[in-house]
Amino acid sequence: MFKRILIANRGEIAVRIIRTLKEMGIETVAIYSEADERSLHVFEADQAHLVGPAEPLQSYLHIPRIIEIAKRTHSEAIHPGYGFLAENPRFAKACEEEGIAFIGPHSGVIELLGDKVLSRRLAEGEGVPIIPGMLESTTDLNILRGEARKIGYPLIIKAALGGGGKGMRVVEGPDQLEEACASAIREAEMAFGDGRIYLEALLKRPRHVEFQILGDKAGNVIHLFERECSVQRRHQKILEETPSPALFPELREEMAKAAVKIARAAGYTNAGTVEFLLDSHLNFYFLEVNTRLQVEHPITEMSVGMDLVRQQVEIAWGIPLNLRQEDIRQVGHSIECRVYGEDPQKEFLPSPGPILGYREPSGPGVRVDSGIYEGYEVPIHYDPILSKLIVWAEDREAARRRMLRALQSYVVAGIPTTIPFLMDLVASMAFLRGDTHIGFLEEHFSGWNPPKRLGLMAAVAATVASLGRSDAIRPRKREGGLSPWEYLGGWEL
Amino acid sequence: MKLYFQIQGMGYEISSSIDPNSRVGEIEVNGVRYLASFLQRGPKEYVIELNGSRFRAFVERFPDKAMVLVNGYPYEVESKAPSSKAPKYSPQVGYKEELTPLMPSLVVKILKKEGDLVKGGEPLIVVSAMKMEYTLKAPYGGRVKKVNTRVGAKVNPGDILVEIERTEEGGWKES
Incomplete structure (x- = not known):
């Protein structure tokens, strides 16, 4: 097995990859930009190396610098995560040429599937319906x-x-x-x-349904069932779930077969995702193939009971898949909510800044993949994803309630986040019905604001906070008109 | 203690007698009285019980404002001068007009009987909750029509303990 792997990414996905690599006994090498010196992945890795200035082109997208660090640290493989260089065929090629294992498909496959028109032709050639x-x-x-x-x-x-x-x-x-x-x-x-x-x-009210696939170097391809990712804002997903509320066994089987066929035809190795649109008459159409680990991969991990990063690393090392298709079972229901540093009251505008308070939810079936901590400053340079909250439960309604409970106890204070929006979304009748499509948020949640009536509770909480702690030592009283906050400030030890 | 806050453009005038040691007391928000108690976990997290129902709050304080998360929803609470022009928030649920306990309690004393004339603000019933006694006062002046409870009874918010036939215009407000 690989002794040392470089993670060419940052934030929550770098942390998530590092965790599995540590469990596999593999040393982890992080890279970070000047804006990321205090990023969580830098603390979590066995070693961390400065790659360049904050601008992505000079750091996380700078192929020669990343390759140079990989060689200097004797890293045998590179995991690209998602985003940045994950689907860049030139990066995969540079790794191949330097004898570094790229944890993903071959550069030629990335190039082929990166061209959406060539992918459409490939799908059509395999008899898979295209839009x-x-x-x-x-x-x-x-x-x-x-x-x-x-x-x-x-x-x-x-x-x-x-x-x-x-x-x-x-x-x-x-x-x-x-x-x-x-x-x-x-x-x-x-x-x-x-x-x-x-x-x-343009399809009317389509759902976005994608299939996770795994292919090994011996040519075995299996699928790990679907994820429904219809709840999107600005064509970007914000909530995903599996199974899809729309699929029934025969349709699931038919779509899964199509996904595997496309992957086989492309010569796909490692983890990938075949995306489809499903129209309101339940006709499906091939959309594209994502040649990387997806942001929403944890819901698949929860419902099939597998670690996809471990699978990726084993495939890259050359171990054949030890699972046959009939061994894979979809159990229960899993939902992921993406916590973004964005203001849902201001059209999801990014909201960088300091995390003043942070407490993660926990409990049965609750998983948090986070890249932040209390005292961390969310930089302005990168994708505003802060963390992902993932739950699993026996069925969709149990998972929905679990997600709501977990969101309510997730404290991220200091900057606006998508958490309160997600609470209303998950609590809504529209989501409960499972009637999701890619225009779902525009239809049900445009112009969203947090409930006004809780303002009363906020006022009471602020009053209570201004009392200070009962066990705190009281300061000498100062004369003059201090605001309650200043007055209070003195009470804190 | 009197405080003035502004939240989402609404004004909140608050007077509180919550005792930081026993963590129980009364709080009046824009003229409506509530019974409040709280638990504190660390410097920023609270569980607050308001008229018998609980909510969780996380409060981060700054010199002139606070960031408050109520059950996960964020609110910016600004500390304002009392002269602030912001419209006052008036809650739909309050117990100002009815003689009802603000949290589950035990009736300790009944001070008036049916047929008595009372003035707004006159003490009517003493209840005990969380080992503290509270006096429920007449919300307005009138004649006591009916007393619906007895000493030793367990009572809940919403139970009308004393019905009053109103004779005085306007409500009574504790100053």
């Missing part, structure tokens, strides 16, 4: 106009190398097409260095 639309990508407005006429409206523009919602535009009618295409091309150019786009029909 009606183009099988070529282009920046030529004349071609796009002609294709749009064939597809009809409304339609959606996507970037060939898309991801994270970049380069995506919904077009309602022909008069908006040209401007939307031009703007999507510019955005794709900026984000991916490649402006090519393509057009697809």
Whole structure:
């Protein structure tokens, strides 16, 4: 087995990977930017090395510097986590050329599946339904106009190398097409260095359902069932669950088979995710393949009882899968809520700043994958994900109640987070019904605010806090008009 | 102790007799009285019981404001001058108009009988809760129509202990 692995990431995912590697007896090497000297993953690793300035291009995206640290520390493998370089074929290739094991698929597979149009062709070739639309990508407005006429409206523009919602535009009618295409091309150019786009029909109220797959170097591919990730804001997921409330056994089986077929056809190794959209008539369409460990992987781990990072490392070392498809069982129900450093009252604007109070929930079936701690300062440079709260219980309703209970006892004070929003979301009738689709949040939760009536309780709590602790020693009284906070401040020991 | 807070643009005028040692007392928010008690865990976390129902609060204090999490919801509580123009929050549930205990308690003494004339603010019933005694006073002036309890009875918030036929206009407010 590998003796030492470098984790080319930061925050909660780096911490999560380090935990499993430690359990496997593998030494962990962290990298960190100048903004991350006090980041949790730096404390957790066996060694940590400065990779560069705060800007991602100079640190977590700087391939030569990361490779140099891996060589200097004699790291035998690199785990890329998610985001940053996780789906960059040049990074995987650089590792391959330096004789460092890249924990993920081969660079050629990442490159193939990174092109969304090539992936669509692959799926179609395997007989898997794809969303009606183009099988070529282009920046030529004349071609796009002609294709749009064939597809009809409304339609959606996507970037060939898309991801994270970049380069995506919904077009309602022909008069908006040209401007939307031009703007999507510019955005794709900026984000991916490649402006090519393509057009697809826009499905109505679809669900996002994805399948976790594992492939080993001997060519075995299995699936670990689905995750439903329909609850999204700005095309980014905020809550995921498994099983999907929409699937029934035959449909699940059919989609799983399609996912495995696509993975096999691509020559996929390691952990990956095949994404589908499911329309309101329960027709499914291939969307894309994510060639990395997903943010929401813990719900799969909870419901199939496996550690995906351990599987990834063993596959990268060359150990064949010791599980057959029929050994994998989906048990109970698991939900993940993403705690972002964002203000849900201000259109989820990032809210960097200091964490003044922090207490994690616990109890049966509760897991917290966190990258923060009390006293930590959330930097402005990176993805605003702070932690993930994951629960497991016997069925969906038990899991929903467990999630609500856990959210209510999760204290993150100092900066606005998505926790109060998630509490209302999980408590809602709409979520209880399981009637989720990718427009769910816009439909039910736009213009969200925390309940006003609790203001009374906040006032009482502030009054109680201004009494000071009963066991505290009281200071000498000072004269003059001090605010209760100052008055109080003196009471603290 | 008198305090003035502003939360989400609403004003809260508070006078409190909560004793930091016994951690029990009365708190009046915008003219509505509540019985309050609290438990404290560490310097910032509280479990507060208000009229018999509990909530959890996390309070982080700054020189002129506090960040309060109530059952996980965040509120910014600003310390304001009493002259503040913010509209006052008026809660839907209060017990100002009815003679009812603010938390589960035991009736210790009944001071008036049916037919008696009372003034607003006049003591009517003494109850004991959490080893402390509280006097329930007439919310307004009138004639005692009915006494619905007896000494030694266990009573809960919402139980109307004494019904009064109202004769005086306006309510009574403890100053």
